Amino acid sequence: MVSASSAVRRYPLVAATLALGLIGAVLALLGQADAVRWLFSGYGLLIAGIEAVGMVRRLRQGTFGVDLLAIMAIIATVLVGEYVATMIIVLMLTGGAALEDFAVNRAKRELDALLKRAPQIAHRIVAAANGSGAAGAGPGVTDVEDVAATDVRPGDLLLVRPAEIVPVDGELVSDSAAFDESSLTGESLPVERRTGDAILSGSINGQAAATIRATATAADSQYQQIILLVEEAAASKAPVVRLADRYAVPFTAVSLTIAAIAWIVSGDPARFAEVLVVATPCPLLISAPVAFMGGMSRAARNGIIVKGGGVLEMLSRAKTVVFDKTGTLTHGTPAIARVLPELGFDQDELLALAASAEQYSSHVLAASVISAARTRGLELTATEDANEVPAHGVVARLGDREVVVGKLSYVRDHAPEAVATPLDGGELAIYLAVDGRFAGSIVASDKTRGNARQTMADFRALGLHETVMLTGDARPTAEHIAELVGIESVQADCLPVDKVDAVRSLPNRPVIMVGDGVNDAPVLAVADVGIAMGARGATAASESADVVILIDDLSRTARAVAIGQDTIRIALQSIWLGIAMSVVLMVLAAFGFIPATVGALLQEFVDLATILNALRAIGGRRDAAVQAQVAAREPATVGSRAR
Template sequence: MSSLVAAIHRYPLVATTVLLGLVGVALALFGETDVVRWLFSGFGLLVAGHETVGMVRRLRQGTFGIDVLAIMAIVATVLVSEYVATLIIVLMLTGGAALEDFAVNRAKRELDELLRRAPQIAHRLTGGGVVTDAGGEHARSGEVEDVPATEVRAGDLLLVRPAEIVPVDGELVSVSAAFDESSLTGESLPVERRAGDAVLSGSINGQAAATVRATRTAADSQYQQIIALVEEASASKAPVVRLADRYAVPFTAVSVSIAGLAWFVSGDPARFAEVLVVATPCPLLISAPVAFMGGMSRAARNGIIVKGGGVLEMLSRAKTVVFDKTGTLTHGTPTIARVLPQPGFGELELLALAASAEQYSSHVLAASVISAARSRGLKLTTTETANEVPAHGVYARLAGREVTVGKLSYIRDRAPDAVAAPLEGGELAIYLAVDGRFAGSIVASDRLRENAPQTMADFRALGLRDTVMLTGDAQPTAEHIAALVGIEQVQADCLPVDKVNAVRALTHRPVIMVGDGVNDAPVLAIADVGIAMGARGATAASESADVVILIDDLTRAARAVAIGRDTIRIALQSIWLGIVMSLGLMLLAAFGFIPATVGALLQEFVDLVTIVNALRAIGGRRDAAVKAQLAAREPVATGAFAR
């Protein structure tokens, strides 16, 4: 009920038109046709006057819409007493605009998630307090006061507790700390920082408390810059011209010309109104919005949220597609790629030892190691003693054996013979020592999405052959993934502003950007069409994007383009079908073969035909065909990352 009331308040003209229609039906049942005629005609003229004011305003801004012909049609039907047609034209005029407005307004929440995630509170240390790490213990001196992040000034010492967001840009004062920067750079693996290293606002601290010295205010920090970029990008997007308006000038000119010529030749002014009755632009006003809503419904049925009809049109005309790497082409979570034991140790033994020790670690890779061991049916050993050195590793005593797991430098302190593992781009190794002897290494990687190569093939089949990767990862990692999936252009080591500038520089437009994460929010907003992989829930990326994929399936990005093309093709078919049928009726009316009353009925038949055709955009049969095609596909290999 509340949603109905909200809709009535938002679209009062539509609600009033429907209400008057119901009142008119009731009056007609009691024989009050004269009252109905005056009611419908008077309301139609009021709406025509209201639309005329808007039309004049738009004309001053240089925009000519199909509303001009609608106003003329309303006036013409009033003059020839076709009052039912008057109300129908009013409903089509206001209802079509409401449908478009409803679709567009779903896209106006772009900054909500970013603003909610922006750090609000900072823990400021007073009296020179510093948090230090020593054997996993935290020693603190000084007092801590909570202040708004906006009050932090350069030089302030800040305490960042475990799993908290860094409120402002700064430099690390603690000896070392690990930060999750995936929301800024897209890199899924934690980044280790040492004393004096820069720490970006918006990054998430690891499992050990850290002290950071602020180097910038909140307004000048990285996270706020991302918010500003999204605001700027959203504001810079030009509004999409309604599809039907592109046909407004020629259709209006032809219609008025035929009506005027019929009046001139016949000498009967009623002939002018008779032509305009069948020239009513309802097919143009309603068929495109109906097709767009059908396309959006079809997309939603496929797990794709499209924020407006203009987005579908952009998708249909896209020429270039740009991808982020982490979380888009890859899964965004590190997994175990391979186990490299030294002589005297087996793969399963090494994995079991590592997982047993990692039970007592808070490192992000610990869960991956434990999951890999359990998936292989390995039994984990309980520890006699365990101690974690944050950002370095874990020491544990397991069944009388001393097991150390961690970074290479940490392991070499116990096993000088430890050697670095051979790594490919984007990989990270953890090392093991057993009883002071180097036991081997375990390599983790962010796996490529299995359907990423197929997605590239789908885009190429749709004619989008210009493919680009923009990522915050290192160049070797980016090039390796690009080679696996078949992407032509690669730009690595990108910050959010670099991605924005790269997309702005692309000339083969419109441009689609497919991304995931806060770091992609600005470039998703600035692209002609931003597609967010939002399967993990509402994120800044999904709020900034024009299209959100709710299912964790990259191929849906290509399917969104296919749905956009189908929708626009059907919308154009419906528009042209309505134009051709209206032109035929106008010519017959010009020669006096169609009286106004019959013309109004015939025009409603044209409306019905075009609307029914536009409803084909819902696409049930096409979806069934796509599902059958997907079921028949062979699995696609994913190179070195396949498991």
């Protein structure tokens, strides 16, 4: 919530207008009408002067808005003595600007979380017993000091503890290690590295400590390059033109033309002022921001944070939607897909044996195997006789049986007849041998989201017919997922900079990009609208995006577009309603039927009508209808999964 004091500091003109209005009301009650007139008129002229300076500045930048008509309306009401109308116009002018500023600038910390997540500390190895410390992260290390990541130099030996972020680019010194690179490359399954392999900064170490040798400084490492990409992408975005400003020139021209004709024909300069009183651009100034605030409120109610009214407008006009794969179209975490026992074993037995042995493994899939066994209610066997060969497998004595779990090559050393399991894209298998006999395999995969295909259909129904996938995964995996969910175009093996270039080159714009990882932060920033699946905690992506989905539900991305389309439609209806009513009043005023005092009052009815119409953007009934449609589809979805 914004406190009253911070609101006053941020919007001083609104606060001053309200304060002076209150003072004027008190003076009027005390019979000081002249004081009220001078107070309101003087303040109105001051605001007109401030707005005039801003208008000139914007004109030099090539932007024309409704400022001119507002300034002339203030001056006209002062000249005809309608000082109450002056204050109302000033309040609408400053209040509308404040509403739009609040809507557009709710989130101006795009890089804060990204910078906070950047590795700050490195564990530098400065001594090792018997020279063995450099070869691994085990007992040989005798002296490790914590230093700032920026102090690391190429050639330094660094200890990366389990589940820690790699601080700088380097090469692996340990025999082997597994790293989660999903936030950098989009690869959902952990990547195993061996001695001499390159390790990227920003990747997350597995469950065993590892030693790396730095090959770059923090400033030259992969993670910092992503931060720079985000900064450049954000800076390259063109500013959004205010919706009301697009109608400013014709509305101003029509108003001044009617006012001038009324003056010339009647010969009375008061007619000019009377026309401008009812031509105040309050419907343009206030209705669009109110509709935007209503649309943003509706989005928040649906678990969608929209960072500004301009974002809603861009969503409403989008033509292309681009998706990352890992964590966006898929869940982003490997799960057991199939248990494939050999003759003599059944699925539950094979899974129970694997999970019992994996209790003593640091492999990244161990947790998935154990979780799957517990989900089936299987009982795990404990043992004191288990030995792990990191990145290869585990040998465990479970009762009177020897169980080997791990890579195919490792299991073949114990059961030569072991054969590879055919895998689809994005799958990984672990193999088992029991008492020297091949027992089968367990396949893990990163499954697609259950509503991904329906979400593609929802986007097409909303008019976004071009769908694209950009991913760091290999092409077979990417094409397999694209076929499952119904995406037309695929670009695989993409680094962050490749994604940025790909989005910039798309012809049908505006372009929406949907992603979730650190590697998506630059492309989310450069897209016309970046949507982050923020529920998984990908803070960097969330902070560089224009829209953040707080619920782990891909369908909310299509709902964000629907809300944007509804909001802009209602905002335009409100603007046209205000313009139509104002034109009618201007014509009546031009013929002398509406004195300035009555015109000011009628103009407030116009403002009220446009505001009430704009408030329809809150959309409670439309949300209820959407929920009913989702509920109606749910039984069919469950049934299809069961098949």
